[in-house]
Amino acid sequence: MKNLFVDGKKGDRAIVLGNEAIARGALEAGIGYASMYPGTPASEIIIALDKNKSRIKNLYTEFSLNEQISLHGAIGASWSGIRSLCAMKNVGFNVASEPAHFLAYTGVKAGLVVAIGSDPGAPSSSNEQDDRWYSLHTYMPVIEPSNIQEAKDYTEKAFDISEEFSFGIMLMTPSRLCHNAGTLIFGDPKERDNIKGDFKKDPDNYLNLFSMAVKNHKKYLERYELLKRYTAASELNRIIKSDSRIGFISSGIIYAHLMEAFRMLNAGEHKILKLGITFPLSEEFIKRFFKGLDEVIIVEEAEGFLEFQIKKIAYEAGFKGRIYGKDIFAAYGELTLDDVITGISRFLKKPTPVYFDEALNRNSATCGRIPQRMGTFCVGCGHRGTMYSLLKAAGFSNTDGKGRDFVIAGDIGCYTLGLLPPYNAMDWLTCMNSGLSIAQAISLADKDKKIIALVGDSTFFHSGIPVLMNAVQNNANVLYIILDNGWTAMTGHQKTPSTQKDVNGSAIPNPVNLKDLLRSLGVSYIKTIDPNSVKRFSVLIKSALKEQGIKVIIAKRECILQEERRNKLMRLKNPLQKPEPQAIYEIQKERCAKCDECFVELACPAIQLKKDEQAGPSIAGIAKEYYYIDPASCVKCGVCYEVCPNSAIRKVEFNLTGEMDVKRSMGKLTELIITA
Amino acid sequence: MKRFNIAIAGLGGQGIITAGTILKNAALNSELHDVSGSERRGGAQREGYVEALVKYIFYDSLDELKDPRKNVHSPVIQAGGADVLISLEPIETLRAAYYINSRSTVIFSTSPHLPISVRMKKDTYPAIEEIVKELAIITPKIYYYDFNKLSIDNFGFLTPRNILALGVLFSKTGIPIEKEIVEDILAKGSQSENNLKAFYLGLTL
Ligand SMILES: Cc1ncc(C[n+]2csc(CCOP(=O)(O)OP(=O)(O)O)c2C)c(N)n1
Ligand code: SF4
Ligand code: SF4
Numbered sequence: 073m074k075n076l077f078v079d080g081k082k083g084d085r086a087i088v089l090g091n092e093a094i095a096r097g098a099l100e101a102g103i104g105y106a107s108m109y110p111g112t113p114a115s116e117i118i119i120a121l122d123k124n125k126s127r128i129k130n131l132y133t134e135f136s137l138n139e140q141i142s143l144h145g146a147i148g149a150s151w152s153g154i155r156s157l158c159a160m161k162n163v164g165f166n167v168a169s170e171p172a173h174f175l176a177y178t179g180v181k182a183g184l185v186v187a188i189g190s191d192p193g194a195p196s197s198s199n200e201q202d203d204r205w206y207s208l209h210t211y212m213p214v215i216e217p218s219n220i221q222e223a224k225d226y227t228e229k230a231f232d233i234s235e236e237f238s239f240g241i242m243l244m245t246p247s248r249l250c251h252n253a254g255t256l257i258f259g260d261p262k263e264r265d266n267i268k269g270d271f272k273k274d275p276d277n278y279l280n281l282f283s284m285a286v287k288n289h290k291k292y293l294e295r296y297e298l299l300k301r302y303t304a305a306s307e308l309n310r311i312i313k314s315d316s317r318i319g320f321i322s323s324g325i326i327y328a329h330l331m332e333a334f335r336m337l338n339a340g341e342h343k344i345l346k347l348g349i350t351f352p353l354s355e356e357f358i359k360r361f362f363k364g365l366d367e368v369i370i371v372e373e374a375e376g377f378l379e380f381q382i383k384k385i386a387y388e389a390g391f392k393g394r395i396y397g398k399d400i401f402a403a404y405g406e407l408t409l410d411d412v413i414t415g416i417s418r419f420l421k422k423p424t425p426v427y428f429d430e431a432l433n434r435n436s437a438t439c440g441r442i443p444q445r446m447g448t449f450c451v452g453c454g455h456r457g458t459m460y461s462l463l464k465a466a467g468f469s470n471t472d473g474k475g476r477d478f479v480i481a482g483d484i485g486c487y488t489l490g491l492l493p494p495y496n497a498m499d500w501l502t503c504m505n506s507g508l509s510i511a512q513a514i515s516l517a518d519k520d521k522k523i524i525a526l527v528g529d530s531t532f533f534h535s536g537i538p539v540l541m542n543a544v545q546n547n548a549n550v551l552y553i554i555l556d557n558g559w560t561a562m563t564g565h566q567k568t569p570s571t572q573k574d575v576n577g578s579a580i581p582n583p584v585n586l587k588d589l590l591r592s593l594g595v596s597y598i599k600t601i602d603p604n605s606v607k608r609f610s611v612l613i614k615s616a617l618k619e620q621g622i623k624v625i626i627a628k629r630e631c632i633l634q635e636e637r638r639n640k641l642m643r644l645k646n647p648l649q650k651p652e653p654q655a656i657y658e659i660q661k662e663r664c665a666k667c668d669e670c671f672v673e674l675a676c677p678a679i680q681l682k683k684d685e686q687a688g689p690s691i692a693g694i695a696k697e698y699y700y701i702d703p704a705s706c707v708k709c710g711v712c713y714e715v716c717p718n719s720a721i722r723k724v725e726f727n728l729t730g731e732m733d734v735k736r737s738m739g740k741l742t743e744l745i746i747t748a
Numbered sequence: 749m750k751r752f753n754i755a756i757a758g759l760g761g762q763g764i765i766t767a768g769t770i771l772k773n774a775a776l777n778s779e780l781h782d783v784s785g786s787e788r789r790g791g792a793q794r795e796g797y798v799e800a801l802v803k804y805i806f807y808d809s810l811d812e813l814k815d816p817r818k819n820v821h822s823p824v825i826q827a828g829g830a831d832v833l834i835s836l837e838p839i840e841t842l843r844a845a846y847y848i849n850s851r852s853t854v855i856f857s858t859s860p861h862l863p864i865s866v867r868m869k870k871d872t873y874p875a876i877e878e879i880v881k882e883l884a885i886i887t888p889k890i891y892y893y894d895f896n897k898l899s900i901d902n903f904g905f906l907t908p909r910n911i912l913a914l915g916v917l918f919s920k921t922g923i924p925i926e927k928e929i930v931e932d933i934l935a936k937g938s939q940s941e942n943n944l945k946a947f948y949l950g951l952t953l
């Protein structure tokens with residue numbers, strides 16, 4: 073089948089994701105370099121390019137170890153004359169902010185665009201930060217597309233603007249656009265044959281020390297004034313005219329909400345300013361918009377980045393009308409279509425439709441009543457084994473509600489879900505590598521606490537190595553558990569330096585030897601364990617906590633989704649290969665005491681509650697509901713078999729001759745730990 | 749301008765996003781058709797809340813298509829704004845009932861997936877009859893099936909349950925898309941044999 077992402081020509085139409093539209097825009101602009109450290113909601117931007125790179129001439133893609141490296145890489149490519157795209161999530165820009173603050177000083181050679189996925193409402197993030205504010209001190213112009221088509225068109229345009237004014241561009245898209253899938257009409261991509269790096273020295277711009285830095289500071293402020301003038305005439309900023317004395321200003325996806333709200337409310341045709349470039353703003357242009365207006369409403373998400381700039385311009389221009397913004401629309405949470413409809417309806421005194429009010433009211437009534445659904449680990453995931461082992465080592469149980477006294481530092485990744493019930497296995501969660509960083513200081517400040525810090529392999533390689541060195545050098549006393557599942561799982565399974573084997577089965581050429589690395593950093597206590605061997609793991613945690621200093625346990629088990637994907641591919645490739653001996657796990661109703669060790673403490677989603685059809689009221693003593701293992705979801709990891717204290721879970725092994733071998737789960741975990 | 753909005757809700761791994769993509773690809777054949785809709789993709793993990801919105805837009809004329817006051821659409825559906833809600837998990841149907849109104853059609857799967865609070869006995873999971881009763885206050889057009897069981901019984905695995913639901917969508921609602929276009933998309937995709945079979949089975953439910 074034709075791959076339109078690669079082969080699409082002008083006028084072709086396809087359903088694409090906002091992120092793919094950005095990637096396609098970059099392709100049409102003739103990029104030769106694309107990099108990112110993965111992060112939701114931006115990941116698909118580089119994934120789209122990376123997975124097609126064998127079919128795209130002269131394209132280099134990279135999943136870098138962190139955002140700072142990734143942006144520096146894009147700068148290097150740009151200085152070599154290659155248009156470069158660097159993508160990241162909102163908080164990624166914090167990590168990339170150092171190079172970003174030098175980009176205006178040095179300028180770019182070929183166009184450089186940083187595509188940032190923001191995440192209002194934080195459905196996939198640990199904060200709601202709005203990176204547009206960075207533009208006020210990095211002087212990176214901000215471009216905001218409103219829909220899928222603009223996501224492509226504006227990305228392409230952003231490269232031209234970057235080159236014309238020698239700034240790196242911030243292309244801002246929130247999750248709602250990154251993950252909006254819909255129609256895109258393609259343009260023609262630029263010729264790719266001549267994409268070739270040619271680095272030329274440019275000491276005037278690239279050397280920044282003492283007065284050289286001051287000179288470059290002055291230079292970029294001059295370029296900034298030119299850019300401002302450009303924005304006044306740019307097709308990316310549009311005024312929709314009207315005789316109304318009320319004007320609305322908006323940008324990005326919120327502009328799309330606003331236009332829909334107007335139609336729904338039959339709100340009349342007011343004057344509208346749609347900003348595609350939201351930094352810098354041209355004073356002249358904004359003043360032109362103010363003409364004839366008594367009231368201006370700024371409709372935007374988060375803290376009022378536009379309002380901040382526009383009120384300043386209005387003050388200096390002596391605008392006599394009123395300006396509204398954050399007094400109507402909340403500064404936190406996602407600004408939803410419904411919020412915009414409600415805000416506009418109140419402001420213009422246009423009633424909302426009855427069905428809309430009913431649905432909103434109904435929603436607020438149901439919200440509290442329906443059990444919340446929070447994410448959990450996949451069936452068979454090693455992180456579940458880690459959380460369970462940790463809590464058992466801490467003597468903690470959900471069913472008896474005993475609190476745990478260990479301090480557990482959380483960090484960023486799939487394992488973060490361990491902070492949710494039933495595990496509640498984290499005491500803080502902020503940014504990447506805040507786990508050990510904060511834990512090491514607590515261990516020095518409060519010598520009585522037992523402290524454990526968790527980190528995933530990707531997070532460790534992102535910026536955890538200096539943290540660990542610091543902890544070792546300063547004699548911190550922390551048990552550091554590296555949850556090495558071989559992938560950057562949370563963001564869709566990009567490789568990490570500890571990935572051993574690709575999903576297609578091929579060996580990765582140069583994986584890091586984690587143990588050697590740790591040893592060279594000065595760690596002397598290093599143990600490796602399979603996190604799904606939960607009994608051994610909890611014993612190991614207990615004994616490690618008795619040691620002083622930095623102890624590292626590598627909880628090593630590949631992400632089960634990746635392992636299963638590989639197995640499936642292998643089976644497709646070699647259908648004749650002898651199947652592995654199979655096992656099934658099942659709960660024997662009559663032995664199960666419903667003690668909840670597997671159902672709540674371990675909480676494997678494959679263990680479910682089933683109604684007992686045979687158990688009528690006449691059969692005394694048999695419960696109406698029982699626990700059972702859903703064979704369609706169980707991945708046969710065997711952890712429940714290990715944790716059942718009542719030997720109620722049995723393992724039935726089939727070998728190839730069809731013989732069966734039944735084993736019962738043994739022993740009580742609690743006993744074992746006490747004797748250990 | 750005519751519109752038709754579909755909200756699809758469920759959990760990671762149920763094929764919610766795929767179902768949305770199939771429906772969107774069915775609206776590529778005319779310049780006057782537009783389709784889009786945001787997805788809540790959840791994390792990499794299975795079992796979290798996932799949602800795909802499908803908003804079809806049919807312009808009356810090229811003038812309308814070029815009118816800046818008419819040609820920009822929000823990627824989400826307003827409260828009560830869905831013509832159809834499809835949900836592959838019972839209580840997620842209730843949660844997504846936020847999207848429906850008195851004329852909407854609801855198609856949902858009766859196979860529950862217990863949230864952790866229910867496992868911990870902090871919440872109770874409503875009976876299917878309760879859920880139906882609650883939905884019936886909003887709209888009379890409610891269709892529910894055990895899509896999991898239908899999938900296992902007919903195919904031996906769960907994957908086709910989303911396509912079964914699409915079949916029901918085409919038999920029970922006035923979706924302004926020709927079902928032959930969807931058949932064509934399924935025929936060209938992977939697992940085409942099973943998917944077509946599931947679609948036809950859905951049409952008969
Ligand atoms: C600074 C920053 N960059 C990127 C992200 C996005 N992100 C969230 S989880 C994650 C992956 C973590 O991978 P790993 O530590 O290996 O844990 P796993 O998901 O594999 O369990 C990433 C990159 C982030 N939260 N913060
Ligand atoms: S994606 Fe992998 S690491 Fe993440 S929860 Fe699932 S199995 Fe675990
Ligand atoms: S063996 Fe037990 S713990 Fe493992 S996946 Fe199956 S039910 Fe879950």
